[in-house]
Amino acid sequence: MKTIKKPIKSEIKIKKSQFICRLYPAKTQSDSKEIINKISNKYSDATHNCTAYIVDDGEGFDDDGEPSGTAGKPMLNALRKNDLHNIVAIVTRYFGGIKLGAGGLVRAYNKSVLEAISESEIIEIEHYDIYQIIFNYNDLKQIEQELRKYQIHIIAKSFEDKVSYDIISKESENIKKIKEKLKLISEINFKCKKALEKI
Template sequence: MKTIKKPVQSEINIKKSQFICSLYPTRTKKESKEIIQKLNQQYSDATHNCTAYIVGDGEGFDDDGEPGGTAGKPMINVLRKNELHNVTAIVTRYFGGIKLGAGGLVRAYSKSVMEAIGEAEIVEIEEYNVYEIVFEYSDIKVVDSEVRNNGLESIGKDYSDKVIYEVISRNNQDIEKIFEKYSGKISVEFKNKQFLEKI
Protein backbone atom coordinates (compact mmCIF):
# COMPACT_ATOMS: atom_id res chain seq x y z
CA MET A 1 0.00 0.00 0.00
CA LYS A 2 1.27 3.49 -0.82
CA THR A 3 0.93 6.88 0.85
CA ILE A 4 2.80 10.18 0.99
CA LYS A 5 5.55 10.64 3.56
CA LYS A 6 4.84 14.26 4.44
CA PRO A 7 2.55 17.16 3.46
CA VAL A 8 3.17 18.73 0.08
CA GLN A 9 1.68 21.66 -1.83
CA SER A 10 1.72 22.65 -5.49
CA GLU A 11 0.15 25.40 -7.52
CA ILE A 12 -1.06 25.74 -11.12
CA ASN A 13 -2.75 28.58 -12.98
CA ILE A 14 -5.37 27.91 -15.64
CA LYS A 15 -7.06 30.79 -17.48
CA LYS A 16 -6.29 33.19 -14.63
CA SER A 17 -7.73 30.84 -11.99
CA GLN A 18 -5.25 29.75 -9.34
CA PHE A 19 -5.41 26.13 -8.11
CA ILE A 20 -3.44 25.24 -4.97
CA CYS A 21 -3.35 21.54 -4.10
CA SER A 22 -2.41 20.53 -0.54
CA LEU A 23 -1.79 16.83 0.13
CA TYR A 24 -1.58 15.50 3.68
CA PRO A 25 -0.88 12.02 5.07
CA THR A 26 -3.93 11.14 7.21
CA ARG A 27 -5.08 7.88 8.78
CA THR A 28 -8.71 8.45 9.75
CA LYS A 29 -11.78 10.43 8.65
CA LYS A 30 -11.41 12.45 11.85
CA GLU A 31 -7.84 13.49 10.88
CA SER A 32 -8.98 14.31 7.34
CA LYS A 33 -11.82 16.49 8.59
CA GLU A 34 -9.49 18.35 10.97
CA ILE A 35 -7.05 19.09 8.12
CA ILE A 36 -9.91 20.20 5.83
CA GLN A 37 -11.27 22.50 8.53
CA LYS A 38 -7.81 24.00 9.09
CA LEU A 39 -7.33 24.66 5.37
CA ASN A 40 -10.85 26.11 5.05
CA GLN A 41 -9.87 28.65 7.69
CA GLN A 42 -6.46 29.31 6.15
CA TYR A 43 -8.01 29.89 2.70
CA SER A 44 -11.31 31.35 3.86
CA ASP A 45 -11.06 34.00 1.09
CA ALA A 46 -10.85 31.33 -1.68
CA THR A 47 -13.70 30.76 -4.13
CA HIS A 48 -13.69 26.99 -3.44
CA ASN A 49 -11.89 24.49 -1.22
CA CYS A 50 -12.64 21.12 -2.81
CA THR A 51 -11.61 17.92 -1.06
CA ALA A 52 -11.03 14.18 -1.45
CA TYR A 53 -9.65 11.62 0.98
CA ILE A 54 -8.95 7.89 1.20
CA VAL A 55 -8.21 6.73 4.76
CA GLY A 56 -8.35 3.60 6.91
CA ASP A 57 -11.98 4.04 7.95
CA GLY A 58 -13.45 5.27 4.68
CA GLU A 59 -13.28 7.77 1.85
CA GLY A 60 -15.13 10.84 0.65
CA PHE A 61 -15.07 13.95 -1.51
CA ASP A 62 -16.74 17.36 -1.73
CA ASP A 63 -17.21 19.78 -4.65
CA ASP A 64 -17.59 22.78 -2.30
CA GLY A 65 -19.91 24.70 -4.63
CA GLU A 66 -18.37 23.69 -7.96
CA PRO A 67 -20.84 21.98 -10.36
CA GLY A 68 -21.53 18.41 -9.17
CA GLY A 69 -18.90 15.88 -10.21
CA THR A 70 -16.38 18.44 -11.53
CA ALA A 71 -14.01 18.69 -8.54
CA GLY A 72 -14.13 16.18 -5.66
CA LYS A 73 -14.81 13.11 -7.81
CA PRO A 74 -11.97 13.75 -10.31
CA MET A 75 -9.69 14.39 -7.32
CA ILE A 76 -10.49 11.08 -5.60
CA ASN A 77 -10.16 9.30 -8.96
CA VAL A 78 -6.56 10.58 -9.25
CA LEU A 79 -5.79 9.30 -5.73
CA ARG A 80 -7.28 5.88 -6.64
CA LYS A 81 -5.45 5.73 -9.97
CA ASN A 82 -2.16 6.36 -8.15
CA GLU A 83 -3.15 3.70 -5.56
CA LEU A 84 -2.68 6.14 -2.69
CA HIS A 85 -4.16 5.49 0.75
CA ASN A 86 -4.14 7.40 4.03
CA VAL A 87 -4.11 10.69 2.16
CA THR A 88 -6.24 13.84 2.02
CA ALA A 89 -6.24 16.25 -0.93
CA ILE A 90 -7.55 19.81 -0.77
CA VAL A 91 -7.62 21.94 -3.90
CA THR A 92 -8.11 25.63 -3.21
CA ARG A 93 -9.36 27.68 -6.16
CA TYR A 94 -9.20 31.42 -6.60
CA PHE A 95 -11.49 32.23 -9.54
CA GLY A 96 -9.79 34.37 -12.15
CA GLY A 97 -12.89 35.58 -14.01
CA ILE A 98 -12.89 33.10 -16.91
CA LYS A 99 -15.28 30.13 -16.67
CA LEU A 100 -13.67 26.78 -17.50
CA GLY A 101 -16.81 24.73 -18.22
CA ALA A 102 -17.47 21.27 -16.75
CA GLY A 103 -14.76 19.48 -18.77
CA GLY A 104 -12.25 22.22 -18.03
CA LEU A 105 -12.94 21.98 -14.29
CA VAL A 106 -12.53 18.19 -14.28
CA ARG A 107 -9.17 18.56 -16.06
CA ALA A 108 -8.05 21.42 -13.79
CA TYR A 109 -8.83 19.64 -10.50
CA SER A 110 -7.34 16.35 -11.77
CA LYS A 111 -4.18 18.08 -12.96
CA SER A 112 -3.83 19.98 -9.70
CA VAL A 113 -3.80 16.73 -7.66
CA MET A 114 -1.49 15.00 -10.18
CA GLU A 115 1.03 17.85 -9.93
CA ALA A 116 1.09 17.61 -6.13
CA ILE A 117 1.51 13.81 -6.24
CA GLY A 118 4.42 14.37 -8.65
CA GLU A 119 6.14 16.48 -5.99
CA ALA A 120 5.31 14.16 -3.07
CA GLU A 121 7.58 11.52 -1.61
CA ILE A 122 5.66 8.26 -2.02
CA VAL A 123 6.31 5.49 0.52
CA GLU A 124 5.11 1.90 0.90
CA ILE A 125 3.14 1.24 4.06
CA GLU A 126 1.90 -1.94 5.69
CA GLU A 127 -0.74 -2.62 8.31
CA TYR A 128 0.50 -3.99 11.61
CA ASN A 129 -1.13 -5.15 14.82
CA VAL A 130 -0.07 -3.00 17.76
CA TYR A 131 0.18 -4.73 21.15
CA GLU A 132 0.50 -3.23 24.59
CA ILE A 133 2.86 -4.93 27.05
CA VAL A 134 2.26 -3.93 30.68
CA PHE A 135 4.78 -4.91 33.39
CA GLU A 136 6.62 -3.87 36.55
CA TYR A 137 9.86 -1.89 36.49
CA SER A 138 11.67 -4.99 37.81
CA ASP A 139 10.89 -6.79 34.52
CA ILE A 140 12.32 -4.16 32.12
CA LYS A 141 15.44 -6.26 31.36
CA VAL A 142 13.37 -9.37 30.66
CA VAL A 143 10.96 -7.54 28.34
CA ASP A 144 13.78 -5.66 26.55
CA SER A 145 15.54 -8.97 25.98
CA GLU A 146 12.39 -10.65 24.56
CA VAL A 147 11.67 -7.62 22.33
CA ARG A 148 15.24 -7.68 20.99
CA ASN A 149 15.56 -11.49 20.60
CA ASN A 150 12.24 -11.80 18.76
CA GLY A 151 12.84 -8.90 16.39
CA LEU A 152 9.92 -6.91 17.77
CA GLU A 153 9.79 -3.16 17.34
CA SER A 154 8.87 -0.77 20.11
CA ILE A 155 6.86 2.20 18.79
CA GLY A 156 6.00 3.76 22.14
CA LYS A 157 7.03 3.60 25.81
CA ASP A 158 5.25 4.97 28.86
CA TYR A 159 6.74 4.95 32.34
CA SER A 160 4.09 5.64 34.99
CA ASP A 161 3.10 3.42 37.93
CA LYS A 162 3.80 0.49 35.58
CA VAL A 163 5.82 0.29 32.36
CA ILE A 164 3.84 0.14 29.11
CA TYR A 165 5.47 -0.70 25.77
CA GLU A 166 3.65 -0.48 22.46
CA VAL A 167 5.18 -3.04 20.09
CA ILE A 168 4.67 -4.45 16.63
CA SER A 169 6.05 -7.48 14.85
CA ARG A 170 7.10 -6.70 11.29
CA ASN A 171 7.09 -10.43 10.47
CA ASN A 172 3.69 -10.94 12.15
CA GLN A 173 4.81 -13.16 15.01
CA ASP A 174 2.26 -13.93 17.69
CA ILE A 175 3.38 -11.45 20.36
CA GLU A 176 0.97 -12.87 22.95
CA LYS A 177 2.60 -16.30 22.56
CA ILE A 178 6.10 -14.89 23.15
CA PHE A 179 5.11 -13.58 26.59
CA GLU A 180 2.86 -16.53 27.57
CA LYS A 181 5.51 -17.97 29.89
CA TYR A 182 5.34 -14.79 32.00
CA SER A 183 1.58 -14.94 32.52
CA GLY A 184 0.52 -13.07 35.59
CA LYS A 185 3.70 -10.96 35.58
CA ILE A 186 3.66 -9.47 32.08
CA SER A 187 0.36 -8.81 30.34
CA VAL A 188 0.00 -8.44 26.58
CA GLU A 189 -3.09 -7.24 24.79
CA PHE A 190 -4.00 -6.18 21.27
CA LYS A 191 -4.40 -2.41 21.09
CA ASN A 192 -5.14 -1.43 17.48
CA LYS A 193 -3.96 -1.64 13.90
CA GLN A 194 -1.58 0.90 12.46
CA PHE A 195 -0.15 1.64 9.05
CA LEU A 196 3.60 2.04 9.26
CA GLU A 197 6.24 2.64 6.63
CA LYS A 198 7.66 -0.53 5.15
CA ILE A 199 11.39 -0.95 5.73
Protein backbone atom coordinates in the same frame (compact mmCIF):
# COMPACT_ATOMS: atom_id res chain seq x y z
CA MET B 1 -1.40 0.30 1.09
CA LYS B 2 0.23 3.68 0.38
CA THR B 3 -0.16 7.14 1.88
CA ILE B 4 1.87 10.34 2.27
CA LYS B 5 4.29 10.76 5.16
CA LYS B 6 3.52 14.45 5.84
CA PRO B 7 1.35 17.31 4.55
CA ILE B 8 2.40 18.98 1.31
CA LYS B 9 1.33 22.00 -0.74
CA SER B 10 1.85 22.65 -4.45
CA GLU B 11 0.59 25.30 -6.82
CA ILE B 12 -0.14 25.56 -10.54
CA LYS B 13 -1.54 28.36 -12.71
CA ILE B 14 -3.86 27.66 -15.63
CA LYS B 15 -5.20 30.56 -17.73
CA LYS B 16 -4.63 33.01 -14.87
CA SER B 17 -6.49 30.83 -12.33
CA GLN B 18 -4.44 29.75 -9.34
CA PHE B 19 -4.88 26.14 -8.14
CA ILE B 20 -3.28 25.40 -4.75
CA CYS B 21 -3.38 21.73 -3.75
CA ARG B 22 -2.83 20.62 -0.16
CA LEU B 23 -2.53 16.95 0.76
CA TYR B 24 -2.83 15.74 4.36
CA PRO B 25 -2.56 12.31 5.99
CA ALA B 26 -5.91 11.38 7.59
CA LYS B 27 -7.31 8.16 9.00
CA THR B 28 -11.08 8.73 9.29
CA GLN B 29 -13.89 10.74 7.72
CA SER B 30 -14.01 12.74 10.94
CA ASP B 31 -10.28 13.62 10.58
CA SER B 32 -10.83 14.56 6.93
CA LYS B 33 -13.80 16.83 7.65
CA GLU B 34 -11.90 18.57 10.43
CA ILE B 35 -8.98 19.31 8.07
CA ILE B 36 -11.35 20.41 5.27
CA ASN B 37 -13.25 22.78 7.58
CA LYS B 38 -10.03 24.29 8.89
CA ILE B 39 -8.62 24.96 5.40
CA SER B 40 -11.97 26.13 3.97
CA ASN B 41 -12.34 28.63 6.82
CA LYS B 42 -8.73 29.80 6.55
CA TYR B 43 -9.04 30.37 2.79
CA SER B 44 -12.67 31.49 2.70
CA ASP B 45 -11.63 34.28 0.31
CA ALA B 46 -10.96 31.67 -2.42
CA THR B 47 -13.43 31.14 -5.27
CA HIS B 48 -13.61 27.41 -4.42
CA ASN B 49 -12.13 24.93 -1.93
CA CYS B 50 -12.76 21.56 -3.59
CA THR B 51 -12.03 18.32 -1.76
CA ALA B 52 -11.56 14.56 -2.00
CA TYR B 53 -10.53 11.94 0.55
CA ILE B 54 -9.96 8.19 0.92
CA VAL B 55 -9.78 6.96 4.54
CA ASP B 56 -10.33 3.81 6.61
CA ASP B 57 -14.08 4.35 7.01
CA GLY B 58 -14.99 5.65 3.54
CA GLU B 59 -14.31 8.13 0.79
CA GLY B 60 -15.92 11.28 -0.55
CA PHE B 61 -15.57 14.45 -2.59
CA ASP B 62 -17.08 17.92 -2.92
CA ASP B 63 -17.13 20.28 -5.94
CA ASP B 64 -17.72 23.32 -3.67
CA GLY B 65 -19.66 25.29 -6.28
CA GLU B 66 -17.80 24.16 -9.40
CA PRO B 67 -20.02 22.46 -12.04
CA SER B 68 -20.99 18.97 -10.86
CA GLY B 69 -18.32 16.33 -11.51
CA THR B 70 -15.60 18.77 -12.63
CA ALA B 71 -13.55 19.08 -9.42
CA GLY B 72 -14.01 16.65 -6.53
CA LYS B 73 -14.38 13.52 -8.66
CA PRO B 74 -11.25 14.15 -10.81
CA MET B 75 -9.37 14.79 -7.55
CA LEU B 76 -10.63 11.49 -6.09
CA ASN B 77 -9.65 9.71 -9.31
CA ALA B 78 -6.10 11.09 -9.01
CA LEU B 79 -5.84 9.63 -5.48
CA ARG B 80 -7.23 6.27 -6.66
CA LYS B 81 -4.93 6.16 -9.70
CA ASN B 82 -1.95 6.41 -7.35
CA ASP B 83 -3.44 3.81 -4.96
CA LEU B 84 -3.34 6.28 -2.05
CA HIS B 85 -5.29 5.80 1.18
CA ASN B 86 -5.61 7.66 4.48
CA ILE B 87 -5.34 10.95 2.61
CA VAL B 88 -7.34 14.13 2.08
CA ALA B 89 -6.83 16.51 -0.86
CA ILE B 90 -8.00 20.13 -0.92
CA VAL B 91 -7.61 22.30 -4.01
CA THR B 92 -8.10 26.00 -3.39
CA ARG B 93 -8.92 27.91 -6.58
CA TYR B 94 -8.61 31.64 -7.13
CA PHE B 95 -10.45 32.46 -10.37
CA GLY B 96 -8.33 34.38 -12.87
CA GLY B 97 -11.12 35.72 -15.08
CA ILE B 98 -10.93 33.16 -17.89
CA LYS B 99 -13.47 30.31 -17.88
CA LEU B 100 -11.93 26.86 -18.45
CA GLY B 101 -15.05 24.91 -19.47
CA ALA B 102 -16.03 21.54 -18.00
CA GLY B 103 -13.19 19.60 -19.66
CA GLY B 104 -10.65 22.24 -18.68
CA LEU B 105 -11.79 22.13 -15.04
CA VAL B 106 -11.56 18.33 -14.90
CA ARG B 107 -8.00 18.45 -16.26
CA ALA B 108 -6.99 21.34 -13.97
CA TYR B 109 -8.20 19.72 -10.72
CA ASN B 110 -6.77 16.33 -11.68
CA LYS B 111 -3.42 17.89 -12.63
CA SER B 112 -3.29 19.92 -9.42
CA VAL B 113 -3.59 16.78 -7.26
CA LEU B 114 -1.16 14.76 -9.44
CA GLU B 115 1.39 17.57 -9.15
CA ALA B 116 1.15 17.52 -5.33
CA ILE B 117 1.42 13.71 -5.28
CA SER B 118 4.58 13.84 -7.41
CA GLU B 119 6.18 16.12 -4.80
CA SER B 120 5.06 13.99 -1.83
CA GLU B 121 7.01 11.42 0.15
CA ILE B 122 4.99 8.23 -0.34
CA ILE B 123 5.17 5.51 2.30
CA GLU B 124 3.77 1.98 2.54
CA ILE B 125 1.42 1.36 5.44
CA GLU B 126 0.08 -1.89 6.86
CA HIS B 127 -2.39 -2.79 9.60
CA TYR B 128 -0.62 -4.20 12.64
CA ASP B 129 -1.88 -5.75 15.88
CA ILE B 130 -0.45 -3.69 18.74
CA TYR B 131 0.30 -5.40 22.04
CA GLN B 132 1.16 -3.85 25.39
CA ILE B 133 3.89 -5.41 27.50
CA ILE B 134 4.08 -4.41 31.19
CA PHE B 135 7.02 -5.30 33.44
CA ASN B 136 9.18 -4.19 36.37
CA TYR B 137 12.16 -1.88 35.97
CA ASN B 138 14.66 -4.53 37.04
CA ASP B 139 13.57 -6.73 34.08
CA LEU B 140 14.17 -3.99 31.50
CA LYS B 141 17.47 -5.31 30.16
CA GLN B 142 16.22 -8.87 29.69
CA ILE B 143 12.96 -7.71 28.09
CA GLU B 144 14.77 -5.52 25.55
CA GLN B 145 17.19 -8.37 24.68
CA GLU B 146 14.31 -10.74 24.03
CA LEU B 147 12.37 -8.18 21.96
CA ARG B 148 15.44 -7.67 19.75
CA LYS B 149 15.99 -11.43 19.46
CA TYR B 150 12.44 -11.98 18.16
CA GLN B 151 12.52 -8.85 15.95
CA ILE B 152 9.71 -7.18 17.83
CA HIS B 153 9.44 -3.41 17.37
CA ILE B 154 8.74 -0.99 20.20
CA ILE B 155 6.50 1.87 19.00
CA ALA B 156 5.77 3.59 22.34
CA LYS B 157 7.24 3.60 25.86
CA SER B 158 5.80 4.62 29.22
CA PHE B 159 7.67 4.71 32.54
CA GLU B 160 5.41 4.91 35.59
CA ASP B 161 4.99 2.46 38.51
CA LYS B 162 5.95 -0.17 35.96
CA VAL B 163 7.40 0.00 32.45
CA SER B 164 4.93 -0.28 29.58
CA TYR B 165 5.85 -0.76 25.89
CA ASP B 166 3.55 -0.88 22.87
CA ILE B 167 4.99 -3.51 20.55
CA ILE B 168 4.38 -4.90 17.04
CA SER B 169 5.88 -7.65 14.90
CA LYS B 170 5.70 -8.60 11.24
CA GLU B 171 5.31 -12.20 12.37
CA SER B 172 2.39 -12.80 14.74
CA GLU B 173 4.12 -16.06 15.70
CA ASN B 174 6.89 -14.01 17.33
CA ILE B 175 4.39 -12.40 19.71
CA LYS B 176 3.27 -15.88 20.81
CA LYS B 177 6.90 -16.91 21.35
CA ILE B 178 7.75 -13.83 23.41
CA LYS B 179 4.56 -14.23 25.47
CA GLU B 180 5.59 -17.77 26.35
CA LYS B 181 9.21 -16.81 27.03
CA LEU B 182 8.42 -13.83 29.28
CA LYS B 183 5.16 -14.89 30.92
CA LEU B 184 6.73 -15.12 34.39
CA ILE B 185 8.16 -11.59 34.39
CA SER B 186 5.73 -9.63 32.22
CA GLU B 187 2.15 -9.21 31.14
CA ILE B 188 1.47 -9.00 27.37
CA ASN B 189 -2.02 -8.11 26.13
CA PHE B 190 -3.58 -7.19 22.78
CA LYS B 191 -4.22 -3.44 22.72
CA CYS B 192 -5.59 -2.43 19.28
CA LYS B 193 -5.14 -2.65 15.52
CA LYS B 194 -3.58 0.34 13.72
CA ALA B 195 -2.40 1.35 10.26
CA LEU B 196 1.29 2.15 10.59
CA GLU B 197 4.28 2.70 8.34
CA LYS B 198 5.45 -0.67 7.00
CA ILE B 199 8.31 -2.23 8.97
